Amino acid sequence: MSIGPNSEFHSLLRFQTPTVQAEGQEQAVPATGSHAPRIELHTGKLSKLMDFLFRKSLLTCSISVIAVMALFFYELITRSKLSIARFGFSFFVGNTWDPVSGDFGALPFIYGTLVSSLLALILAVPLAVGVSVFVTELCPRFLRGIVSFTVELLAAIPSVIYGLWGIFVLAPLLHTVVQPWLSQYLGWTGFFDGPAYGIGMLAAGIILAIMIIPIIASITREVLVAVPQSQREAVLALGATHWEMVRMAVLRNARAGIMGGIILGLGRALGETMAVTMLIGNRPEIAKSLFAPGYTMASVIANEFSEAADDMYLSALVEVGLVLLIVTVIVNACARLLVWSVTRGYSARNNA
Amino acid sequence: MPSVSRPLSLVRRATNVCFVGLSGLAALLVLAPLAAIFGYLVYKGIGSIDWAFLTHTPRPVGEAGGGMANAIVGSMMILGMGSIIGVPLGIGAGVYMAEFGRGRYVTFVRFTADVLNGIPSIVVGIAVYAMVVLPQQHFSALSGGVALGIMMIPTIARTTEEMLLMVPNTIREAALGLGIPQWRTTLQVTLRTASKGVITGTMLAFARVAGETAPLLFTAFGNQFWSVKPNQPIAALPIQIFSYAISPFEDWHRQAWAGALILIVLIVAAVSAVRVVTSRGNMANNA
Numbered sequence: 001m002s003i004g005p006n007s008e009f010h011s012l013l014r015f016q017t018p019t020v021q022a023e024g025q026e027q028a029v030p031a032t033g034s035h036a037p038r039i040e041l042h043t044g045k046l047s048k049l050m051d052f053l054f055r056k057s058l059l060t061c062s063i064s065v066i067a068v069m070a071l072f073f074y075e076l077i078t079r080s081k082l083s084i085a086r087f088g089f090s091f092f093v094g095n096t097w098d099p100v101s102g103d104f105g106a107l108p109f110i111y112g113t114l115v116s117s118l119l120a121l122i123l124a125v126p127l128a129v130g131v132s133v134f135v136t137e138l139c140p141r142f143l144r145g146i147v148s149f150t151v152e153l154l155a156a157i158p159s160v161i162y163g164l165w166g167i168f169v170l171a172p173l174l175h176t177v178v179q180p181w182l183s184q185y186l187g188w189t190g191f192f193d194g195p196a197y198g199i200g201m202l203a204a205g206i207i208l209a210i211m212i213i214p215i216i217a218s219i220t221r222e223v224l225v226a227v228p229q230s231q232r233e234a235v236l237a238l239g240a241t242h243w244e245m246v247r248m249a250v251l252r253n254a255r256a257g258i259m260g261g262i263i264l265g266l267g268r269a270l271g272e273t274m275a276v277t278m279l280i281g282n283r284p285e286i287a288k289s290l291f292a293p294g295y296t297m298a299s300v301i302a303n304e305f306s307e308a309a310d311d312m313y314l315s316a317l318v319e320v321g322l323v324l325l326i327v328t329v330i331v332n333a334c335a336r337l338l339v340w341s342v343t344r345g346y347s348a349r350n351n352a
Numbered sequence: 353m354p355s356v357s358r359p360l361s362l363v364r365r366a367t368n369v370c371f372v373g374l375s376g377l378a379a380l381l382v383l384a385p386l387a388a389i390f391g392y393l394v395y396k397g398i399g400s401i402d403w404a405f406l407t408h409t410p411r412p413v414g415e416a417g418g419g420m421a422n423a424i425v426g427s428m429m430i431l432g433m434g435s436i437i438g439v440p441l442g443i444g445a446g447v448y449m450a451e452f453g454r455g456r457y458v459t460f461v462r463f464t465a466d467v468l469n470g471i472p473s474i475v476v477g478i479a480v481y482a483m484v485v486l487p488q489q490h491f492s493a494l495s496g497g498v499a500l501g502i503m504m505i506p507t508i509a510r511t512t513e514e515m516l517l518m519v520p521n522t523i524r525e526a527a528l529g530l531g532i533p534q535w536r537t538t539l540q541v542t543l544r545t546a547s548k549g550v551i552t553g554t555m556l557a558f559a560r561v562a563g564e565t566a567p568l569l570f571t572a573f574g575n576q577f578w579s580v581k582p583n584q585p586i587a588a589l590p591i592q593i594f595s596y597a598i599s600p601f602e603d604w605h606r607q608a609w610a611g612a613l614i615l616i617v618l619i620v621a622a623v624s625a626v627r628v629v630t631s632r633g634n635m636a637n638n639a
Contacts (some may be wrong), residue, residue, distance in 0.1 A: 047533040053534035130378025158563020241368035254610025271472020332470035
């Protein structure tokens with residue numbers, strides 16, 4: 001991060017001039033009086049009080065972050081008590097989801113969430129690492145800004161628009177081109193088998209992959225940049241090729257951070273709702289073929305929450321949400337710790 | 353021949369070319385869907401945006417025509433309420449972490465904010481449903497605002513903190529040395545120096561929640577009719593796009609594309625404005 005000392009100085013000057021002039025109209029510090037010498041400002045009782053209030057109100061703001069997290073857990077646990085008490089552990093291994101008879105097992109949703117997220121990771125990780133290496137190590141300078149800005153844009157597209165595009169562009173493309181090809185050449189594996197509708201687990205995995213690439217790529221870029229330049233120079237000086245330099249000096253040093261980025265991407269994929277709901281087919285089944293429709297934890301909540309009539313149904317859906325909350329908190333905590341452990345020496349505080 | 357001047361082996365050279373090429377290919381593959389999505393959005397959306405789309409409310413199910421005027425206004429209302437909640441809390445938390453916080457407490461807040469950032473938006477929706485909608489007994493625009501506001505807090509807090517930490521300590525010391533009380537130093541010197549970065553963070557958080565659908569599904573709920581009452585269900589652009597996209601009607605599909613184009617234009621405008629403002633200024637990160 002580059003900070004020109006001159007510009008900082010200017011902004012300080014900019015600040016001083018108007019404030020000194022506006023002294024007389026300053027309403028917030030009447031205790032010092034409009035004619036009081038400026039130097040006494042900080043000794044006034046009122047400004048001490050203001051300092052105190054200022055500090056406490058900021059503290060309250062920071063407590064709000066923790067309060068929100070605590071409230072989430074509190075609300076979800078109290079609202080899902082009914083279902084936790086009734087089903088216990090069988091909630092996680094039960095195969096039936098039958099609101100009519102009041103029997104709830106979340107296994108198909110857990111399966112769908114895990115499979116779609118893993119599929120997304122398999123597709124996204126090589127691409128995301130590739131694009132970060134390209135941006136930080138290999139590409140010409142003028143392309144660097146453009147490529148990283150475009151990847152950022154990818155992160156700014158709302159989930160519902162990915163879903164829209166998935167329904168009308170990706171799914172037909174899969175249906176007419178990709179799936180026939182896959183079933184012809186890879187059908188024997190069992191993963192690309194059966195009727196192909198376009199919409200299904202494969203479509204959900206692909207759209208998720210596109211959505212998590214920017215997250216993995218931006219963290220990876222951050223940790224690649226944090227690798228000291230001297231490491232690269234040392235390896236190059238030993239006669240390594242460009243790729244060998246990237247592999248030995250850069251990727252090896254950044255391993256933990258990249259892992260953190262991948263886990264962060266996983267966290268996003270697990271909880272992603274709208275695009276997946278629009279593309280996965282929404283059928284609570286466990287099928288080996290990726291062509292078959294599935295259902296995820298997030299999409300069952302999105303589809304059924306507002307029509308859940310009785311308490312047990314609602315409670316079961318909240319429990320699905322609670323599971324999602326706990327899993328994503330754990331996943332994100334791990335990812336953050338990993339990323340912090342790598343980039344700590346390069347944080348803004350040290351640069352300031 | 354001495355080993356120093358030995359030319360690179362063919363294998364090493366080939367591997368090098370191969371992997372450099374692969375990473376370029378990865379960049380292309382990542383950019384391809386972006387081009388495809390934007391291309392389609394413009395192609396499908398631009399022909400569908402007309403005066404009626406911007407000024408009319410939706411027609412009854414299955415009838416052609418009508419527009420998303422209520423959804424556009426509804427989205428702005430929800431986002432406005434969300435910003436009123438999220439921006440002060442987020443900036444306040446960020447300032448506290450950067451300026452006053454030392455030790456374990458701040459590390460804990462920072463960590464919680466980061467984890468909160470990764471919580472699925474649908475979970476935020478459930479929690480706000482339990483906190484606001486259930487006691488109120490009905491869906492409301494306000495609850496949608498609360499949901500989006502909560503989602504803005506951690507993002508804004510973390511970027512504010514990072515931006516303030518980039519302000520050199522000498523500036524704070526200079527202000528305090530002139531006898532300016534702490535609160536004014538923080539507000540008028542430190543925050544002001546970092547204002548560009550803080551605004552960037554706020555706009556990015558705004559752009560991020562602007563397209564959120566999942567937390568609104570059972571808070572703002574959506575509304576086919578014109579409504580601007582904060583305690584009634586309200587229409588929102590993302591919800592409208594979602595329900596039109598999964599509907600079986602050709603005309604609604606058309607309107608979904610149009611709505612999506614408007615939404616993305618708003619978001620991209622916000623992000624690029626931020627990019628332009630920051631790249632000109634002194635706080636630009638040299639990414």
